[in-house]
Amino acid sequence: MDSGPKYAFFKGKVVPIDEAKVSVVTHSFNYGTGVFAGLRGYWNEEREQLYLFRPYDHFTRFMNSAKIIMISVPYTVQELVDATLELLRHEQYRQDCYVRPLAYKSSEKIGVRLHELEDDVTIFSVPFGAYMSKEEDVHAHISSWRRLDDNAIPPRAKIVGAYASSAMAKTDAMLHGYDEAIVLDQDGHVSEGSAENIFIIRDGVAITPPVYANILEGITRRTVITILRDEMGVEVVEREIDRSELYVADEAFFCGTGAQIAAITKVDHWDVGEGVMGPIVRELRRRYFDIVRGRDEKYSDWILPVYR
Numbered sequence: 001m002d003s004g005p006k007y008a009f010f011k012g013k014v015v016p017i018d019e020a021k022v023s024v025v026t027h028s029f030n031y032g033t034g035v036f037a038g039l040r041g042y043w044n045e046e047r048e049q050l051y052l053f054r055p056y057d058h059f060t061r062f063m064n065s066a067k068i069i070m071i072s073v074p075y076t077v078q079e080l081v082d083a084t085l086e087l088l089r090h091e092q093y094r095q096d097c098y099v100r101p102l103a104y105k106s107s108e109k110i111g112v113r114l115h116e117l118e119d120d121v122t123i124f125s126v127p128f129g130a131y132m133s134k135e136e137d138v139h140a141h142i143s144s145w146r147r148l149d150d151n152a153i154p155p156r157a158k159i160v161g162a163y164a165s166s167a168m169a170k171t172d173a174m175l176h177g178y179d180e181a182i183v184l185d186q187d188g189h190v191s192e193g194s195a196e197n198i199f200i201i202r203d204g205v206a207i208t209p210p211v212y213a214n215i216l217e218g219i220t221r222r223t224v225i226t227i228l229r230d231e232m233g234v235e236v237v238e239r240e241i242d243r244s245e246l247y248v249a250d251e252a253f254f255c256g257t258g259a260q261i262a263a264i265t266k267v268d269h270w271d272v273g274e275g276v277m278g279p280i281v282r283e284l285r286r287r288y289f290d291i292v293r294g295r296d297e298k299y300s301d302w303i304l305p306v307y308r
Contacts (some may be wrong), residue, residue: 004126005091005126008122009084033104033161034104035157036101042292042294053303054302055084061219065159071103071105080101088306095129104121131260132254134262135285138179140180140182141172142268147191187240189213190241197209200249201249206225220256223291232287251272251277253281
């Protein structure tokens with residue numbers, strides 16, 4: 001399996017990856033003044049087709065992220081989707097992949113600000129399997145690092161510099177022997193994982209923090225809510241979650257483009273439910289993977305075939 005990209009969309013066209021370079025003086029490199037998105041492409045072996053999952057939703061959020069930190073994206077959502085398709089057709093993946101668009105302050109200038117700077121966009125992709133090594137058995141640690149606040153660095157925007165906080169939480173959890181971190185907001189309520197949304201199941205009800213709990217407004221989160229409500233008949237409640245509710249939950253899971261649907265079986269030293277992936281999460285994973293690989297025609301408008 002190839003480990004890296006061969007091409008990138010850079011300066012308005014697809015070029016060999018070695019030509020997609022920025023200077024060390026680039027503003028975004030020095031100050032984190034960029035935003036990104038993450039999309040997955042799923043390979044369907046039977047159809048020999050690669051499907052992009054919800055690309056229009058991802059690029060709409062990408063544009064909103066850019067707006068928050070005053071980046072003017074010189075493309076429409078459709079043009080970004082088209083550029084991604086062109087890029088993937090150059091790569092010719094016959095396996096799952098991950099697509100990373102970046103909008104960034106491209107001026108080669110020193111000085112902390114957002115205004116009066118140039119903006120640019122690049123997109124690259126890599127072969128990509130599981131983000132977490134144990135998607136069906138994740139052990140999570142409640143981090144001492146708190147979630148960023150909307151009045152500091154808005155979590156609803158995927159701002160490059162903000163993910164230093166996520167990296168600190170994730171590394172802290174892993175160095176303590178866990179697979180992932182759970183971060184609390186400034187009021188001590190559950191916010192999300194280091195880079196994933198979170199749900200718990202209690203008495204057959206799925207509960208997830210609301211968008212005002214300093215979470216990313218996740219597209220996979222929205223997908224999960226639809227599947228749970230419309231396909232599985234599970235009630236979904238968006239409300240604040242106390243830390244101790246994690247310890248008494250029947251089931252719990254992370255979700256996100258990278259994480260997909262990852263069952264949480266232990267939080268700190270407490271088993272979640274029976275300490276194994278529960279029935280609701282198991283069925284949710286089955287339905288989710290059918291949808292993203294194009295096996296559920298009901299949700300065919302969520303996927304976009306790459307190859308003609």
